[in-house]
Amino acid sequence: MKPVSSFDSGAADWLLLLLLLAFFFFASCLPIDNHIQALLSIAVISILVLVSRCLPKKGLPRIFFITICTFMVLRYFHWRLFFTLSFDNFPSFVCSLLLFGAELYGIMTFLLSVFVNLRPVGRAPARMPLDSDKLPTVDVLVPSYDEDEDLLAITLLGALSIRYPAEKLNVYLLDDGGTVAKRNQTDPIKARLALKRHLSLQELCLRLGVNYLTREENIQAKAGNMNAALPRTHGELILILDADHVPTVDFLEKTVGYFLDDERLFLVQTPHFFVNPDPIEKNLGLFQSMPSENLMFYGAIHPGLDFWNASFFCGSAALLRRAALAETNGFSGKSITEDAETALSLHARGWNSCYLRYPLISGLQPETFSSFMVQRMRWAQGMVQLFILNSPLRLKGLTIPQRLCYLSNMSFWFFPIARIIFALTPLAFLLFGLHIYNATILEIGVYAVPYLIVLLMFSDYLFGRVRWNFISQVYEVMQSMYSFRAVIEVMRNPRSPSFGVTPKSEKLGEDFISPLVKPFYWMIAATTFSLLVGVWRFFDVPMERPLIAVALFWAFFNFILYAASLGAMLERRQRRTNPRLPADFKTTIQSGGSDDFALEVHVKDISVGGASIISPISLGQNVRERSDLFIIGTNAVLGKPYRLGVQVRNSWQHGRDHIYGISFNRENLEQFRDIVLLVHCDSQRWEKVMTNCAPDPGFVRGMAFLAKSGIVHIGKYMMIFMAGMLLRHVPQVNRVPKIRKFIKSVSL
């Protein structure tokens, strides 16, 4: 693969493109009558419906669809720019500029998104050479900071099980929780804990056959940890795995070949597939019924980036070339998103990257909203930091498509600012009568409404299978409340943010309300008040009724989002450290006692801790008391037999099926390895789970779902508060003080 510096195309095509783009832009700003704009809108929406329903979503129809959407968005933009900005009074003017700025930002991200998503591509897994001598050596680096030993053991066992010539594969645990500095810190308790961790992990590594590495000081967080390991390791390729990212056995089989095909390839990135729900999915009860939040990025956007040779390192589940890293002296650590920064530097040096849209690891998401926000704020701050300190617009060596792709990735994280403005705008109109949007109801009908419809259709067309639009709104609203200040702080002082480690494997013993809920109380109170004032104004100021109605709808929509967010903040208990995952294979349950039996059962779900099995017949009355049960079978992926001791924990009947919850007995390391492999080795299973989600329910059902969810959760909150009043006890969380401290430092 050659380095990409520009399009290769005939001069005539280029000239024609420039000419057509000029006409396109010009045509989009023609000030036509409202009636013809209405006509245009109807025609466009009709065509979009036809194209999306009747034609494949790729090739020329896709470009056609996107071009039409872009035309309508540009028409809206020009109308806003030329006809809706006016100086009414100073506060109104300032607010109208803010709103216009937020919309301008939205339009800019839309255009960048258009570019990125013009042609998403997929690629077949790379072929491994038959001659193993040609295979490069691979180091698997597992950076760790404060993760549990059990969690690390699973990841390390997974890494050790990767199919690759053993002499060419080395696994390293990079322990930053047991550094010399940590072991010698002034707090004796913390120092003792660090030493204990250090010794314990050393012993674990020794048992597993993994190399244990640590360093003197914790400089530059994760990037520094990995950089410290680079001189002490020698593999030509480096596989980076987060501590909770368990690889499938075929990770290298499917990725190493790319490096052999392209000597300028520095990165093969694979999706981050999560086996547990994020807190919003979990609390709204949507896990596995809707696509995971990150599927839009890994399922749709990253394939688009890959087309432009702009797939970038996402911190884990990626294979990198040591030679490339040598050019940048390892992983870059100027920002707290070392992954994207490193990829940016290497792209600028002419290295290539590729993306394999196939899940080859399984990881864990944060369990609580607080942890979730720690992670998201780190991403937001890091990308904004990168945008300011290492802007793709200024960096030499990048191709124009790469600049646009990085700009798209980075600019996205400014969304909290726009979100906050969108949240406050209807309030400013309804409460203070500020004239922020100088338009008549007719103009709103022919410009703004079609614009919103086109945006929804665009989103549904591009991301309908990987993201539910309205749930996406909830995610953004929830993040914006906290990320807003974090982003502003980075803008003020780009070098200030520090790396916040995402907590892993938290266990929640009981339901509780997230401590981050307060801003939503305020927003719900303010929005409710504005709705009441709006209704009053609707009847009191007949002249402004149409605009008030629009503002009321807008405020009501925000209200629904806030209400749904409340639901997502009602943290549900999570007792399992190892989340169960859907499974679909047969195994045999066998008794080792006097009443020997062997019965083929169906495994419905499975985790490292246990599984649910379905038996056509009962296993007996006292099955829960038996300790001589095993499941036996052959790991279909590895072709290797297993025999695992199990204990029945619970049972129930569903129709004619008998369902049993079993836990695995970890008798030795080998058995533990078998369990891990049984649970985590099969990439095909991840692929199936990842893509097997219902498509976006659409506008009406999406709104209905949100409204229902919002109403239900507001009801729940009221009940909780009433109970709290009665019991003189308002639910409080007292978990993870470290997280709360961090959140407090950056949140509202």
Added chain:
Amino acid sequence: MGISKLKVPPFFLVVLAVLVTVWSLPLKSASADSQGVQEVLPLAKLVAIDEIDQEDQINLKENQINLMTAANSFKFALPISKRMDLTKLILHLDFIHSISLLKNRSQVWVVVNGIVVSQIGFDPSNPHVIADIPIPFDTIREGYNKVEFKVAQHYSEECEDPAAPELWTQVNTIKSYFYLEYQYRQSRFTLASLDDVFDRKLNDYTVTVMRPKTVERYDDTDLLWGALAAQGVSLRLEYKSVTLKMATAVARTISGSDEQLTTSDNPLLALDQTGLQNDAILIGTRDELLPLVHPRLRGAMAEEISGPFLALYPASDPRFQIVVISGADPSEVGLAAQAFAFARSAFPDSPSMVVKELNVPPIDRGTFPMILQPGVVYPFKDLGFRSTTKVSHKRMELKFIAPPDLLTRKKADVTIKLDFAYGAAFREDSVLNIYLNGTFEKAIYLDNKLGARFHDYEFYIPASSILPGLNVLRFESVLPPLVTGKCTAVQHGNAMITIRESSSIELPLLDRYVKLPDFSRFHRTGYPFTNSADGAEMGIVVRGQNSGSILAAWQILAKLSQVNAMPLYKAALSFRAIEDRHLFIIGDRQSIYSDDMRNSPVQLGETFQFDYPIDKRSQEGASTIFNRVKVFFDPLRPDRPGTMNSVYAKMKFTSSLDRDTLLAGYQSAEYRDRLVMLLTSEKPDSLLAGVRRLVEPDFWDVMEDNLAIWNEDDFSLKTYRAEAEFFVGKTSLRNSLGYYYSVHRAQFLVIMSILVVLLAWLIHRLLNRYKNNRRQGVSEIEP
């Protein structure tokens, strides 16, 4: 110069239109002989005076003045020219009053210039009153005399409702009139009093343009001189029409009696003035005019005409005056004519003068007359508005002139910042209503019972409400008294409102781009002929060397100069072709060249090709989906449902225009951004008669579309729209295309579709090429 002098407000124009109709009614004819003039002046001609607070009292359609409530009055002005020597003045009053009025407490009295000249008690048994009221001359003065009808009306000796519906008196403004007998004053007029000579207080003013050669020998210079003279007169008459005549100035034999009459103030006795029944303007070079001067005075006159020369001499008939425009050579005559057209109040108090120099500064259309420029903030004070306090239900007006060629389609607002204050203790439903050109635009709720003052109270009016030319922004306060009812003294004194001259108005930034021909825009502003305020973009081609065509050209120019409020002294007039100007082509049908009618919607050759409107009918509803779709894509289709459209008979025939006059506008065949207006009739006489009728307000002010046909005896002007439109002005390509595609929807959609498909195809092609060159091994997916 006040705005009111520049153009006539729309309301005023409507009133005048009615009045002219009234004028033509054969009530009583004015007659003149050598002894004097008898004239009947119906009140309907006088009540059009700009008294905006009285609008509710005038019923223009039915020609009535309504005097309601217990105490009421109506004011108007009676113009008396300085040239009139009144011998009789009688007010003939015809009115009906309510039969519910108390005889001993109800009356009408007439006040002239503040002096009561008559009072008439009301008799319920005889409600129809006809009275002749002699007006004492000592109450009358030269100029405008304030006449006021005042009524006291009561239906009860006890307390009563002052607004009771039975309190009314109705004055018929047609049957009520002033009867005047007067003689022309034989005053000695000087150049300083030219405004008194060409006095708008005179009715039906006529002036004869005289040249010492026959019309057959006229050349372009004669046309230009006559045009300047005509404009000089019409500008002095402001909004009143002038009837132009022309005559050949010939010398006559001097008799002995003439010798005695001849003085240095009356040197033109050698000019044959037989048949001259009005004032005249004599134009010619010194050598041409000297034969018309008494031989004894020729030497002195020759010396006096040492440069551009202007003089005012009495005619043989001392009732009339002759203006002399002369010079040593034609250029000096031209300069003198320009001076006559321009300097309306700067002449010396002497019968003659020599113009040494006339420097007319470059006149930018944007700055003269006071045309509001888009994007500039104008305080009301600069537009002639003075801080005004009104009590109760009163009106205030701001008049301003908008550019004639604003493209007001796009969303834009006129910004008005009002400084005003209002009083206290009135009802809570009080408002200040704001109208633009008679259309309600905005209300300001005066909701503070304690009164309030506002500075920069900002509001907006859609720019689409702005008319080209004169606009009237009216503020009408409605401040009902708090305490009303029978036997209750109603307090009006507190309901006051003041609008300050520091208020401001700002037109939005709009393009100067309009569709032509547009007779409506033309009659309001003269556009595009007045696009250059000095007439540099205007030309008049006179076809036919005859007096009818020439006078028609002068009449048109005289009218346009009134619309323009300054002489169009750079307008080109010629018997031949004129290049690169907006053109009037004027002549009888036989004289019009076929080339003149290229692009014209009407062809007048040996055969006529003309779509005669024979009826109007509403289009039936579209019966098929196809028809509906057609109309949807082309909303301006003439056959769209529900539209009242003329039904035309397409005819090609051999005939004549007879007494009809035709005015057709169309795009110039040679210069695509130039307008041609063809003005023709079958004969020169009928052409002149038609043009004289056209410049009357009742015809001029209702012109619209781009084709007009009328007859001098018609009561109304027939106008039609022909498919001969084009656009002129300065605008961005973006706006002009936006304008175009707003009208041509189907084209817009087709072009946009082609553009999008082409762009999508090209991007697809380039992406494929990029993939093949740079990203082999990948295949497109559907995420």
